[in-house]
Amino acid sequence: MLLTVSTTHRPATDLGYLLVKHPDKVHAFDVPTGTAYVMYPEAGEERCTAALLLDVDPQRLRAQQDTFELGQYVNDRPYAASSLLAGAIAKVFRTALRGASRDRPELASERIPLEIGVPVLRGTESLTVRLFEPLGWQVEATPIPFEPEIGGDSRYVELRLTGHLKLSDALNHLYVLLPVLDDAKHYWVAPDEIDKLLRSGAGWLAGHPEKVLIARRYLAHRKAYATSALAQLEAAEPATEEEAELPVARKVTLAEQRRDAVLAALAEVDAARVLDLGCGGGALLTALVKDRRFTEIVGADVSSRALEMAGRRLRLDRLPDRERDRITLRQSALTYRDDRLRGYDAAVLMEVIEHVDPPRLPALEANVFGHARPRAVVVTTPNSEYNVHYEGLAGMRHSDHRFEWTRAEFEAWAQRVAAEHGYAVSFRGVGEAHDDTGAPTQLALFTESTESDVTA
Missing domain, CATH: 3.40.50.150 (Vaccinia Virus protein VP39)
Structure with a gap:
């Protein structure tokens, strides 16, 4: 399961400061479903790419709803981007998600040229466009075909996003919308997921034309949760400039x-x-x-x-x-x-x-x-x-x-x-x-x- 983030902002290697991951190293992180690696296949002044590779361990991954006896072993979870990858983003790029950077604070708040690549994503081309395009992305969602002897397209797409956005916004878009496109979560959804959705959707979800679909899918079709999240989005008033500068208290898990x-x-x-x-x-x-x-x-x-x-x-x-x-x-x-x-x-x-x-x-x-x-x-x-x-x-x-x-x-x-x-x-x-x-x-x-x- 792979995600790449590229920029041509010069010097492009400043991407390492924003992600808090040095381009000269391979970084490994334990996550509940396997091991996440961060590496840089290219790191130059003109262009820099960071790759997040999630190696899913099938023995540690238990399907929440198996449709057949071997469902927890035979599935697409190690390969297709989903909430598993969103969870890895949350752990590995925690500082970048918050929009913080000790070494490049001004760059963290700046819109820079970004290109996002997800080779395999479960979802349709039309829905992918409907979710990402309103957020300022140019979207290429190319359906992945079956083998020639079978013919036709599979239910997966290869995703490429390009645009000028803050890196923190880009990562939060992915954190929310990857499980929405997959329409499934690998873990049991509790009420605290409402806070995660509202926190990660701050500044963009309330005005999104598909916010109802996003809330329902992100919250695993729990009607009460989605209703609560949407009500809070409706009730939220735009913050004043002074209020926007105040830190938001994070709910302790x-x-x-x-x-x-x-x-x-x-x-x-x-x-x-x-x-x-x-x-x-x-x-x-x-x-x-x-x-x-x-x-x-x-x-x-x-x-x-x-x-x-x-x-x-x-x-x-x-x-x-x-x-x-x-x-x-x-x-x-x-x-x-x-x-x-x-x-x-x-x-x-x-x-x-x-x-x-x-x-x-x-x-x-x-x-x-x-x-x-x-x-x-x-x-x-x-x-x-x-x-x-x-x-x-x-x-x-x-x-x-x-x-x-x-x-x-x-x-x-x-x-x-x-x-x-x-x-x-x-x-x-x-x-x-x-x-x-x-x-x-x-x-x-x-x-x-x-x-x-x-x-x-």
Whole structure:
């Protein structure tokens, strides 16, 4: 899956400053569905091209709605531009999407000659033109033919866009309209997608002649979401010049709130040596490394691939020795004893226990709370009562979840574990709470029992 961005603005290599990616290097980024690479097939004073290549791993990509038994393995997702590529744009070009550039701030706010290439895009020629042309692009959407023996055109086009636009506008157009043309998303659509649409569509979506179609398709045909987004577009008044210069507050995601809550709990117990059990690709590890209070950080996971991803995400090969010595990655199964995990100040099980088969939970409890026995343990897990607020959700929040507990079920489990292993436990919600159903995430903080805890 490929996207190219070219400019003839001189010096053309300034494109590297706008994208915050050096033209002399190949940059690699882990994304949920594979690996994204940024490279420059040409980089000269006259013309510069940056290429975003998304290498989709079929084993990590699960089709949301399979039409046949092998649908999660046999599909066009690794090749045709879609929301997968939009997600990679959001991660890899985050600064450029915001229109920020530390080294070339004036250029970031300037319209420059741009050429966008997408070799394979699912969508019709007419719809592609209807979506991009009103935004100032000259559009060439060439249908890709079937093989001669079959004849006719496929449902894919080769897209070429040319125009004078700000790079940030161009990237935001792609971020929104690629999944609109594909008319599908690779992930479950939640209410926060409304904010993403409005943020990325700022300055152009409200006046777009196809804004209704864009809202409906971007929000996966969730009528209530699309209605809300369109109402907010209608209600928004043009900002004054002074207001336009004010920074817009970004909504903090639930994942960020969860990490912050875990860090706060670790600070509460004055932990310096921390285990991240079931660390996955290293989302929490990244936050731990940034906090100097944590002098020793261990990420443990049963998946060697997850540990490789975490290592790349942390850029362990580029860290100074002093920083590198703070971090250890270990392959370890939480349902088996591991002496290497003993003696730490705190352990974190962030969104982990719900991925364990219930018959295996006693083994996890014995090994984490009994054998490893850190001074404190932080556990987070979804609150199943809150699921009613996610429109269209049938069943659990993730296909790999073995269970999701109510608040009462989680508290009963945590209190039993605490009593059996000599811990005290307290509870708190994470995320915006509802009066009836509580917060979307529930957190338990286990601390070693003192004599007063036992007698109480």
